[in-house]
Amino acid sequence: MxxxxxxxxxxxxxxxxxxxxxxxxxxxxxxxxxxxxxxxxxxxxxxxxxxxSAAAAQRGGYRACRRCRPDAAPGSPEWDVRADVVGRAMRLIGDGVVDREGVPGLAGRLGYTERHLHRMLTAELGAGPLALARAQRAQTARILIETTDLGLAEIAFAAGFGSVRQFNDTIQEVYARSPSGLRERRSARHTEAGTISLRLAYRAPLHDAALLDFLGARTLPGVEERDGDTYRRGLNLPHGSGTVALTPADRFVSATLRLTDVRDLAPAVARCRRLFDLDADPVAVDGTLAADPALAARITTEPGVRVPRAVDGFEMAVRAIAGQQVTVSGARTTLSRLLAAAPPDRRPDTGPELRGFPTAEAVAALPDEAFRMPAARRATIRALAETVADGKLDLEPGADREEAVARLLELPGIGAWTAGYVAMRAIGDPDVLLPTDVAVQRGARALGLPHTPHALETHAERWRPWRSYALMRLWRSA
CATH class of the missing domain: 3.40.10.10 (DNA Methylphosphotriester Repair Domain)
Structure with a gap:
């Protein structure tokens, strides 16, 4: 870079x-x-x-400032926008793939040799995949040291370090303090066992009401809930399950996580940041959209509208299919019936009984009577579940966007609207427009914009590369 x-x-x-x-x-x-x-x-x-990157600075021999905590800064919005290999690699590293599968696993997911991947990341970020993952481990360890009562040796392995010595050396190098020294500096905390509280930074402005309204209108009982300014949901994570409560505040979102396995802290944080779109650059987005007079007034009164994304790509794809040609409330009713028939694979050990959405394998195994929907839609969800379970379709943040959309369109019953919705919310494409959506057309009409599909698509060329954000504003205007 x-x-x-x-x-x-x-x-x-x-x-x-x-x-x-x-x-x-x-x-x-x-x-x-x-x-x-x-x-x-x-x-x-x-x-x-x-x-x-923080990893490049650490590689240069610099330690993190104790005052501004640069390791806890919002992620670069460039990785949200870019769909190339480097952008996909950064999203996968953030999700903890290197800690779980090593660099060979990361390279294999991306379809490149380890050597070539290292060369690309070093050219762009000044550090290779191991150094980038090491920087993330150090931040995860600091959070655990300062917010939990776990033993330091337990934290070392929970954060992904291969040994206590490696953990001690890294913390000393990055923070110029020993792990025990970091723990001495923490303030007194009174939290339940298994609970981790932290702050997720973002770039202002953040229109939190738009986020909470969108997610709140679509909550699935047993999976998620909204209570005032707090959104809670269950999570399926690589090593277990968990729950999270997210409450927006000034300059940060307060997150309270309950995890069955603390090794899941980094992926849980990455998924929460993705869900609330916290690494976006709202100034760049709003600056482009405000150049359109039809949107300028709304952006002035409602700056910082984000695109609610997803913690689980398969879940979002099922939601998109269930929502075809029905209302939001109708889709929620259909999905609630599906959930009732699907036994949870895991449940959190503590906290409210919220669980993650059923896995692709679990949905594929459900009997026909669990799908209270038209037969064609049931067949589409079955085909999706089987394709994801077989590994033929990747809907996670590191997926190749074009390939994922192409594979979605190959499935029976999935058209451009569904594939585009999944690309926007599950894979994080910031430049999706759904011109055939009835609510989008209604919102365009309310703003004085062209509202037929072809005319709206032509007009929306000026909104690139942020058409997904314009889409959110059209829905709000509807």
């Missing part, structure tokens, strides 16, 4: 929070790296270098 020195230095000089996560500032004289918005004194030009 090319970093322009002058532009980066201006962002640091003005402490511009919009650039947090885009790059990191390292100061030679102190040996520390920071966020661009760090409130410390602006360093002299000759003492500054800029790095595209």
């Amino acid at each position: 090319e970093l322009d020195f002058e532009r980066c230095y201006r962002a640091v000089d003005s402490r511009d929070q919009r650039f947090d996560g885009w790059f990191y500032t390292a100061v030679r004289t102190t040996g520390i790296y920071c966020r661009p918005s760090c409130p410390a004194v602006t360093p002299k030009r000759e003492n500054v270098t800029f790095h595209p």
